[in-house]
Amino acid sequence: MNWVWIGSNLDLIGGRILEHLALTAPPIVIGLILSIPLGYAASRSRVARSILLSVGSILYTIPSIALLVLVPVVLGLAILNPANLTAALTVYAVAIMVRSAADAFASVPKDVLASATAVGFSRRQRFFVVELPLAIPVLLAGIRVVSVSTVSIASVGALTGIDQLGTFFTDAFQRSFLTEAIVGIVCILAIAAVYDVILSRTGRALMPWNRTQPDVMASPSVYSAPIGGSL
Amino acid sequence: MNLFGDAIAWILDPAHWSAGPDISGHLLEHLGVSGLCVLIAVAIALPVGVAIGHTGRGRGAGILISNIARALPTLGLLSILILLFGIGLLPITVVLVILAIPPMLAGSYAGVESVDRQTIDAARALGMTEWQIILRVEIPLALPLLIGGLRATALQVIATLGIASAFAFGGLGIYLINGLAQADFIQLLAGAILITALALVVDGLLAAAQRVVVPRGVALGRSDRTDPPQRARASRPRALQEGMQ
Numbered sequence: 001m002n003w004v005w006i007g008s009n010l011d012l013i014g015g016r017i018l019e020h021l022a023l024t025a026p027p028i029v030i031g032l033i034l035s036i037p038l039g040y041a042a043s044r045s046r047v048a049r050s051i052l053l054s055v056g057s058i059l060y061t062i063p064s065i066a067l068l069v070l071v072p073v074v075l076g077l078a079i080l081n082p083a084n085l086t087a088a089l090t091v092y093a094v095a096i097m098v099r100s101a102a103d104a105f106a107s108v109p110k111d112v113l114a115s116a117t118a119v120g121f122s123r124r125q126r127f128f129v130v131e132l133p134l135a136i137p138v139l140l141a142g143i144r145v146v147s148v149s150t151v152s153i154a155s156v157g158a159l160t161g162i163d164q165l166g167t168f169f170t171d172a173f174q175r176s177f178l179t180e181a182i183v184g185i186v187c188i189l190a191i192a193a194v195y196d197v198i199l200s201r202t203g204r205a206l207m208p209w210n211r212t213q214p215d216v217m218a219s220p221s222v223y224s225a226p227i228g229g230s231l
Numbered sequence: 232m233n234l235f236g237d238a239i240a241w242i243l244d245p246a247h248w249s250a251g252p253d254i255s256g257h258l259l260e261h262l263g264v265s266g267l268c269v270l271i272a273v274a275i276a277l278p279v280g281v282a283i284g285h286t287g288r289g290r291g292a293g294i295l296i297s298n299i300a301r302a303l304p305t306l307g308l309l310s311i312l313i314l315l316f317g318i319g320l321l322p323i324t325v326v327l328v329i330l331a332i333p334p335m336l337a338g339s340y341a342g343v344e345s346v347d348r349q350t351i352d353a354a355r356a357l358g359m360t361e362w363q364i365i366l367r368v369e370i371p372l373a374l375p376l377l378i379g380g381l382r383a384t385a386l387q388v389i390a391t392l393g394i395a396s397a398f399a400f401g402g403l404g405i406y407l408i409n410g411l412a413q414a415d416f417i418q419l420l421a422g423a424i425l426i427t428a429l430a431l432v433v434d435g436l437l438a439a440a441q442r443v444v445v446p447r448g449v450a451l452g453r454s455d456r457t458d459p460p461q462r463a464r465a466s467r468p469r470a471l472q473e474g475m476q
Contacts, residue, residue, distance in 0.1 A: 061430045063390030065407055066423030073234050073420060079411075148302045155304040159397050160411060169310040173398060178314045185307040192302040 002179040017187055020164040023085050024154050028147045028195070031093025032139070038094070039101020040127070052098050059095040064156045067091060085157040085164075092153065093146045100142020104135035137210070140203040144196055151192040155184070165191075238420035254403075254425070261402040261429065264395075265388045268324055272331035272384055277377075280339020284346075284373070285365055293340055297333035305330060305391050313398050323395045330391055331384045338380010342373030372449055378441040382434055389430045393422075403429065 006013070042049040062070070067088045072079045075087060108131050116130045155166025168184030171177070204210070241247065247254050283289045305326060312322035346369050354368045370377070396404030406422025409415070 058431070061386055061390070061427065061434060063393045063423070063426045063430065065393050065404065066426050069407060069419045069423045073416070145301070148298065152302050152304045155306045156394060158306065159394065159408070166304065166306055169304070169306045170397070173310040173313060176314060178311065181307055181310045181314065185304060185311070188304050188307065189302055
């Protein structure tokens, strides 16, 4: 480890961290937002489910470096445009999240939905006040997976010339300079950890009924959640 | 969209199939190294995963390992190992095996865990030894998820091997790297199409194998009919997805 290099390049490292954050945060958020209506549709109809999940798994099959090259062709952007990386990462995020979201809505017990309808909830109320809150545990699990893999896959952007922490890896290889690669890995793991803490804290704040029981899926308390309380 | 047509024409151009290290050579190299890595990963992860699933111990450690491996950037791991061991097959194989173990591990333990406890108790009551239970009851019943894990592993390895071409490895990624270096978009696109096609074909073959190998009546879909439909469908993809990542 060359600590002097780290000391004298703190600005560069900080800049790459910011670039990495700016490139990875939007795909995670957009992926979550897009997957909720898609996942809901998939949980309501078998046909929608099989179509959406097949498309999702085919998109997930495309290798990251190939997708990074395909996106500019499809969107008509310049290859060095960082938006390519954000778009490619969003595709992966949605591909993974659609399945989680479909499972999340399917995990809401039918009886609860029937009760909500029986007490007079409209469809829209039922979705926002009953189904969405009860789907949070599984949605959260999915988005945590998405966030970790997004942070790590983003580094591949270095191969197509989009600067972020992954650039340290290609530089390290070209200059035979190990320290740079280690700095890159440590920063990426740290960002993944920070995102994960933020997501799990947010999830806990959104699920006050769930604080004492970590194993939400097995816990009956999910079903007796204070339904009106969350809005 | 015309670029796609040009890329397909590039792939079909006989000149790219005959001279020197051609498409078929890179394809074989890609397949060979991927196969090797998947085999090593299966040899390590399958016994460990089955042991975790059978004993119910070490599940937390398995999940932890999977999560860390998911966060590790392949490109970074490759550059570090290549700087340490030099350019060659060894660092590439090591990185891909590290990457391939988590999905295989998850598929194995999720598969064995998914076997109905009553079935295992029944096998034990019939006087089967633990080994017989593992080999004749748990593994056959776990096959759908086991092969699901294998498919995820193969996909992961084939897709990621493309990155290794940035570090002086042949394989199909070479067209991506050369295309980028020469700003030759057609070659770039051709490389992307070739890798994606290979991944899809291998996945399709494994899916077909899954249908042939899995004993009739074990197919996971069966639970759809006996359980309340929503809940049963929910449990299947979640377990599979754990294997997918």
